Structures are given as C-alpha cells and as structure tokens.
Amino acid sequence: MKEILVSLGEKSYPIYIGENVLKSVDLFSKVLNTTQVLVITNTTVEKLYAKLLLDTLNQYDPELYVIEDGESYKSLDVINDIITQLLQRRFSRNCIIIALGGGVVGDISGFAAACYQRGVGYIQVPTTLLAQVDSSVGGKTAVNHALGKNMIGAFHQPLAVVSDTTVLSTLPDRELVAGLAEIIKYGLIRDYDFFCWLESNINKLLARDNLALQEAIERSCINKAIIVAEDEKEKGLRALLNFGHTFGHAIETGLAYKDWLHGEAVGLGMFMAAEMSHRQGWLDRESLKRIESILSKVQLPLVLPEKMLDTDMRDLMSVDKKATDKGLRLVLLKEIGRALVTSEYEEQYLSQTLNHFREAAR
Numbered sequence: 001m002k003e004i005l006v007s008l009g010e011k012s013y014p015i016y017i018g019e020n021v022l023k024s025v026d027l028f029s030k031v032l033n034t035t036q037v038l039v040i041t042n043t044t045v046e047k048l049y050a051k052l053l054l055d056t057l058n059q060y061d062p063e064l065y066v067i068e069d070g071e072s073y074k075s076l077d078v079i080n081d082i083i084t085q086l087l088q089r090r091f092s093r094n095c096i097i098i099a100l101g102g103g104v105v106g107d108i109s110g111f112a113a114a115c116y117q118r119g120v121g122y123i124q125v126p127t128t129l130l131a132q133v134d135s136s137v138g139g140k141t142a143v144n145h146a147l148g149k150n151m152i153g154a155f156h157q158p159l160a161v162v163s164d165t166t167v168l169s170t171l172p173d174r175e176l177v178a179g180l181a182e183i184i185k186y187g188l189i190r191d192y193d194f195f196c197w198l199e200s201n202i203n204k205l206l207a208r209d210n211l212a213l214q215e216a217i218e219r220s221c222i223n224k225a226i227i228v229a230e231d232e233k234e235k236g237l238r239a240l241l242n243f244g245h246t247f248g249h250a251i252e253t254g255l256a257y258k259d260w261l262h263g264e265a266v267g268l269g270m271f272m273a274a275e276m277s278h279r280q281g282w283l284d285r286e287s288l289k290r291i292e293s294i295l296s297k298v299q300l301p302l303v304l305p306e307k308m309l310d311t312d313m314r315d316l317m318s319v320d321k322k323a324t325d326k327g328l329r330l331v332l333l334k335e336i337g338r339a340l341v342t343s344e345y346e347e348q349y350l351s352q353t354l355n356h357f358r359e360a361a362r
C-alpha cells in the first residue's frame with residue numbers, strides 16, 4: 001500500500017492507495033475515532049461494494065444512506081435529505097461520514113459534512129479513476145445550482161482518502177478513459193517525467209494492469225497534494241489544475257451536460273489548449289504531436305461534436321471562474337510539464353484555434 005500526505009498543518013491527511021484496502025479494518029481504525037458512522041453511496045456502487053465496506057466497519061455499527069446515481073442528484077435537495085437523515089438518526093457533531101463512490105457521491109458527501117452542525121469529519125473512499133486521482137483529494141465539495149455547476153460549495157478537507165484500486169475492475173471503459181484524461185493532465189501541467197512514463201505505460205493502463213494503475217494514481221495524487229498544500233483555496237497555483245477545463249466546460253455547456261463525460265470534454269479541451277499554445281509560439285510542434293498521440297491512444301475524442309458547430313464556443317468560454325475584469329484567463333503550455341495561467345495571450349490565436357477545430361469537425 002502507498003501512503004501520501006496532503007500537508008495542510010492541522011488539516012493534513014493521508015491518502016492510502018492499494019489493492020483491497022477496503023477490507024482493511026486496521027486502516028479505517030487509524031482514522032475513525034467515533035462510534036457514529038454514516039456511509040453514503042449511490043445505487044450502482046451500493047450493489048458492488050457497500051457490503052464489503054460495511055463488513056470492514058462492522059465494529060462501528062455503520063449506517064447506510066443511498067442516493068440515486070447521476071450528476072442531476074448533486075443538488076441541495078439531496079443535501080437536505082442527508083441532513084434530515086443525520087438528525088433523525090441522532091448523529092452528533094462527532095460523527096463521521098464516509099463517501100463511497102465516484103466524484104458525485106464524494107462532492108455531495110463532502111458538502112453535507114461541511115454543513116452538518118457547522119462541519120463534521122468525512123473520509124473519501126473514491127471508486128472511479130477520476131475520483132481517485134482528482135476529486136477525492138483537495139477538499140473541494142459542492143452541489144449544482146440550476147444556473148451553474150458546482151455553484152454551491154465549500155472547501156472542507158477530508159480526514160483521509162482510501163483508494164482501493166481493485167474496485168476499478170468494474171468501472172465502465174469510458175469512465176476509465178475519462179480518469180486517464182485527468183492523469184495525463186498532471187504530466188502536462190507540471191511533471192514531464194510522469195508524462196514520459198505515461199507514454200511508455202499507456203497500454204498497461206488501458207489493460208487495467210493493477211501495478212501501473214497504482215503508480216499512475218500515486219503520481220497523480222503526489223502532484224495534486226503538492227499543489228493543494230501550496231494553494232488550498234485556489235488563490236493562484238491551483239488554477240493550473242483547470243488545464244483544458246475552460247475549453248472543456250464550454251463543450252459540456254454546449255452539449256447541455258449530455259453525451260460527453262467531463263473527462264472526455266477535458267481531454268479535447270487539453271488538446272485545444274495545446275494547439276493554441278503552439279499557435280502562440282510557446283509549445284513546439286513535436287510536443288503538440290506527442291500530446292495528440294497519447295490522447296488518441298487512450299481513444300479520447302479529439303474532434304468537436306457536430307452539435308457544437310452552431311455554438312459560439314468563445315462566448316461560452318467567457319463564463320468561467322478564472323475570468324476576471326482583465327478578461328478571460330487560460331491555462332496554456334510553455335512546454336510539456338510547464339503550464340501557466342495567463343490573460344497575456346493573443347486573442348487572434350484563440351479565434352484561430354476555435355476555427356481550426358470547427359473546420360476539422362465539418
């Protein structure tokens with residue numbers, strides 16, 4: 001088992017990564033200093049892994065709360081239901097919530113933990129690749145508002161993250177690939193050696209080789225832990241984690257959050273940001289080709305969906321949390337492994353990039 005520390009003073013916490021860690025009574029005992037435990041999961045993950053986890057937690061007499069599966073349940077209504085359950089079951093301020101599931105379950109459970117009695121502890125038990133390398137680490141919790149994704153939330157760090165790589169065996173292929181997009185992101189923004197490792201090991205990752213997955217998750221979490229430790233509340237550096245996201249969010253919004261997974265939109269978004277970095281004169285052609293090659297090997301879509309052809313993508317991109325009074329800021333690449341957040345780019349290169357991808361999709 002690997003252990004990584006997210007170093008945040010008294011809010012520091014461990015990330016445990018390994019095979020069958022869900023079965024480790026000792027591991028959970030290190031973190032659970034309570035007798036009141038609520039496990040939150042969804043209907044899909046419940047069938048697969050709830051019994052396993054409840055058995056491991058047997059000595060705490062854990063209770064279970066199951067939500068429906070889907071992004072549309074990431075809502076204040078579901079938070080209200082969870083709070084009602086916690087009150088009806090007489091959960092005190094010392095209770096601990098355990099989020100068993102992908103990023104949706106993690107974000108909801110973390111936000112419920114942030115709100116209940118002004119904040120209780122929670123543990124992330126991520127079961128998708130995306131959640132194991134990204135959403136479970138760093139304490140961003142949120143639910144959606146009808147007018148915007150993740151618009152109601154809080155920074156609330158978990159007590160621990162427990163990532164069992166065995167559970168990835170049941171993950172649908174598309175979800176695995178969406179997680180790989182976020183893994184490739186770490187190589188691109190700050191870890192050239194990791195990018196080279198990914199180029200050499202991509203087939204093993206696609207074949208779900210457990211050791212390769214463990215290494216990719218560990219190296220991703222190390223990168224994220226360093227960024228979060230330096231900039232917990234996204235005052236600067238943490239914005240690099242949004243590489244590909246401004247383009248990607250515009251695609252997701254243009255598709256009304258249907259058809260494409262978040263990781264798929266981010267994958268194409270990263271390719272578009274790389275193309276623009278090249279046009280800007282920063283990223284060289286060979287690096288651009290390497291980025292295209294790894295993204296296409298994992299079979300991420302690299303062409304805009306037809307539905308986007310009539311959409312003003314530039315307009316959608318301006319609705320972005322990184323936009324300031326100085327205009328839209330973008331995460332761009334100077335080279336593979338070196339990204340920057342900047343509004344100092346030529347608008348013409350952004351237009352050219354958007355036109356280039358629109359033409360390629362015709």
Ligand code: NAD
Nearest residue numbers: 044069102103104105127128130131134135140167170171
């Ligand atoms: P998800 O939680 O919807 O999970 C994807 C699908 O996989 C679901 O149908 C789920 O039931 C299923 N699933 C989960 N584990 C499984 C397993 N082991 N085997 C089989 N099926 C399984 O999606 P996601 O990609 O994990 O997370 C996306 C969410 O994460 C979005 O809401 C996004 O906003 C959020 N997010 C948050 C952060 C953050 O920092 N908090 C970062 C990135 C994304």
Ligand code: GLY
Nearest residue numbers: 134138140238241
């Ligand atoms: N997923 C982006 C972040 O955690 O900041």
